[in-house]
Amino acid sequence: MSSIEDWYRKEVDEDDVFGAGICSCAQPGYHIECQWRILAIRAKFEESDKKLLKKYAVSEHYGVSKNNQEEFKLACKKLAERLQQKLEFDETKVIENESWWFIPHGWIGVLGFIVEKESDDIYIIGSRTEPEFDAYAYWHGIEWYSSGHGELYEAQT
Numbered sequence: 001m002s003s004i005e006d007w008y009r010k011e012v013d014e015d016d017v018f019g020a021g022i023c024s025c026a027q028p029g030y031h032i033e034c035q036w037r038i039l040a041i042r043a044k045f046e047e048s049d050k051k052l053l054k055k056y057a058v059s060e061h062y063g064v065s066k067n068n069q070e071e072f073k074l075a076c077k078k079l080a081e082r083l084q085q086k087l088e089f090d091e092t093k094v095i096e097n098e099s100w101w102f103i104p105h106g107w108i109g110v111l112g113f114i115v116e117k118e119s120d121d122i123y124i125i126g127s128r129t130e131p132e133f134d135a136y137a138y139w140h141g142i143e144w145y146s147s148g149h150g151e152l153y154e155a156q157t
């Protein structure tokens with residue numbers, strides 16, 4: 001009835017943080033119950049993702065809408081200037097809200113930035129997350145920002 005699937009087999013075989021041939025439960029080999037656990041976690045994440053996109057994204061999807069490309073470019077320029085860095089991020093993971101952009105340019109401990117549309121304020125989204133928060137960590141930062149607790153990014157001088 002149930003069988004080890006290729007995607008899970010591949011994950012175990014990969015030489016990642018757990019090492020080649022080690023399952024995410026830290027034991028060697030393939031385990032059907034681990035495969036189910038991973039699927040359940042993913043389904044939960046996807047569900048949260050959908051809900052949060054509906055709550056925050058103007059289009060209810062990731063990405064930059066066609067009509068706002070120019071505005072988005074300006075937001076990127078503003079962020080790059082403030083950081084004094086060339087931005088590198090996946091544009092399909094950008095989130096557009098009525099009043100801000102989430103730009104997933106980051107590094108270790110930084111998941112991205114919120115660039116406000118109507119002000120010069122830029123907020124840093126860190127990887128701080130609650131253990132019971134079952135969505136991608138940047139959503140936690142976005143919710144935190146939306147509740148007025150965002151951490152304003154100050155350029156180093």
Ligand SMILES: [Zn+2]
Binds near residue numbers: 031
């Ligand atoms: Zn396992």
